[in-house]
Amino acid sequence: MSAEKVEILAALTLHAGRLPLHEAYVPLVKGYEVQSLTGPGIKSWQRDDTGVFIQFDASGLREVRIVLNLTQVRPPGTAAAAVTLPAVNVEGVLGLTAVAYLATHAATETRIGLAPESKWREFDVTTSRSVFSVTEPQTVKRALRWESLDGRESVLSDLPPVSLLPQPAKFGVNAVLLAQATDAGLLYSQQVGVQMDQGMLRELKLSLPASLPEARVRGVNLRDSQSKVVGDRREYTVGFQSDVLNTAAATLDWEVPLEGNQSLPLVRVDGATRARRFFIVDNASASEVKSSLQGVDETVAQNVPYLRRHWGRPSTSSGGMTRQM
Incomplete structure (x- = not known):
């Protein structure tokens, strides 16, 4: 029926x-x-x-x-x-x-x-x-x-x-931001993992600062993605090939020049009833890179729900988690 x-x-x-x-x-x-x-x-x-x-x-x-x-x-x-x-x-x-x-x-x-x-x-x-x-x-x-x-x-x-x-959709998210400094620039990979509590999800709406380059969106079971700038945010609408009943994830990748001070961007996810944030900073460049994460708790790689394969053992890293998005 x-x-x-x-x-x-x-x-x-x-x-x-x-x-x-x-x-x-x-x-x-x-x-x-x-x-x-x-x-x-x-x-x-x-x-x-x-x-x-x-x-x-x-x-x-x-x-x-x-x-x-x-x-x-x-x-x-x-x-x-x-x-x-x-x-x-x-x-x-x-x-x-x-x-x-x-x-x-x-x-x-x-x-x-x-x-x-x-x-x-x-x-x-x-x-x-x-x-x-x-x-x-x-x-x-x-x-x-x-x-x-x-x-x-x-x-x-x-x-x-x-x-x-x-049933109205109720879901939580794990937002993991990976920032890697290389000689070519600063590489970002932002994953948003969804865990459904009730209902289903046909698309995911999230946003990043509009000052960043437009990200490449990838993931399993993704149908398409669209983005537009609204005020000081770039909004992404990610559609899934089938209704999400349990879990799903979308990853956004982009690069910026490695120069001066860089602030880690915060992703926002519309409709999430709970959220955890993870930040991982890795230095794979020949230069010295200093990182400072405030208001977060230190953690270890084993506790991070998402970690790209070639970042499994970063040379210089710090991680943290906050509970609310």
């Missing part, structure tokens, strides 16, 4: 008893389109105004397994409205069991309006496994089981209303 579409995958096992199964009829709810119907033993199927008529081959099947795929595009402006999911029934059934799994985006909260008189009962989704594979960013959030004392029941009622509530 999503704000734009509802997709139903129904895995049906039909037991014919003593007589072979030749045909079946599946009534459908108006507004749902049949995308596919698959399964061994199906000779043909046809959709009419009210359902799907299925014919099986003449091999005398007493058990048939089919998978029916239905979809419905939700009208614009109804994303916040609860959805009542129709149960998939088969005409002529005498006795049934059913389990329903509700899968949504991992960053979406799923709420069920389960009435006390309903025969659908929620159970722990971790105690059972769906026959369908669900891949990220979708995940199975809730599970329902049909519970009835009537062993000859023939019709399932619709599932309870389901509401989808997107």
Whole structure:
């Protein structure tokens, strides 16, 4: 389920008893389109105004397994409205069991309006496994089981209303600035590592002083990056190829001439609820370089979450950390 579409995958096992199964009829709810119907033993199927008529081959099947795929595009402006999911029934059934799994985006909260008189009962989704594979960013959030004392029941009622509530993004960052003095100039590498606490992230917005050269942006799972100067800051918008649900990182590299006093730039990350800063200064030049970091705590390289490979053992370094950005 999503704000734009509802997709139903129904895995049906039909037991014919003593007589072979030749045909079946599946009534459908108006507004749902049949995308596919698959399964061994199906000779043909046809959709009419009210359902799907299925014919099986003449091999005398007493058990048939089919998978029916239905979809419905939700009208614009109804994303916040609860959805009542129709149960998939088969005409002529005498006795049934059913389990329903509700899968949504991992960053979406799923709420069920389960009435006390309903025969659908929620159970722990971790105690059972769906026959369908669900891949990220979708995940199975809730599970329902049909519970009835009537062993000859023939019709399932619709599932309870389901509401989808997107979770706001909450994340923390580790900002590691590497500054290396070389004979060619002062090389900077600023990494911003993201750790999601809730929701998801499709793009990261950060900024550096506008007086610096425009940085080269790199990283795994990055789609694109754009920058613009706003006041005394250069703002970067970094887009990801897929929704970030756990961790992600973007690295910005630039160079400036090695002359006079240099102030270490501070990166700002929009929306971060917590942050740690790390500074590493390395002298790989033939000149003497003095560094002075104030208001930070000394640390060791093993505690730094990001360190470029060829900077793993700097010749002259000092490191520090502050807790807030």
